[in-house]
Amino acid sequence: MINYDGRRFRKVSSDPDAPVTLYNQKDDIIWAELTGGSVRLGSLTGKCGPDGTIDMAYTMVLHNGAVISGHSVNTPEFLPDGRIQLNEVWERYGAHAERGTSSIVEVRD
Template sequence: MSLSYDGRRFRALGGGDGAYAEYRQRGNLVWAEFEGGHVVRGTVTGTCDAGGVLRLAYTMVLGGGEVIAGHSTSTPQWHGGTLVLREVWERYGEHAATGVSYLEEVVLEKSTS
């Protein structure tokens, strides 16, 4: 497996509403926690294949109290040197929906002090 997600941070392409996720990885197991914007708390857990494709289940609680659950498949792509995940997702239950989202890696600036 050449692409590791461990320690990488992602947010919606273009900044979104401020929510971001920090991924962890051990072998092919991948997980992340996310919050910010309209998301009070969210998690994803799943697997990563040899090509870096993520298959994840997710849950989140939104600011209005809605509880959302679903699954996604995220395919890594490189855009101008930035790692972008093309995320095909499906939500279950009363908030059922499907769609495609794009997540961009956020590289933290190193402090010079």
């Protein structure tokens, strides 16, 4: 199992202000709080599988007032420089229902 505790991730985008999210882990449980960019406050909670795949639920309140909730399965990929990229397959529920894929990449100082 990959230990995500203390690792920071940012959405793969051209936006230099994209929020950076600090992941926490205890045993197989993962959680994080996020702010920045269009997100006023968000959180995620999930479970890490033996192969490092994260199965999580998330909620966000955006600056435009929208409240978003959904589910995501994030599969790790190791980049040549040793960082982790999480390839996400996500689904949003309710009024903002949508499905898609995206990636977040580990940020190092």
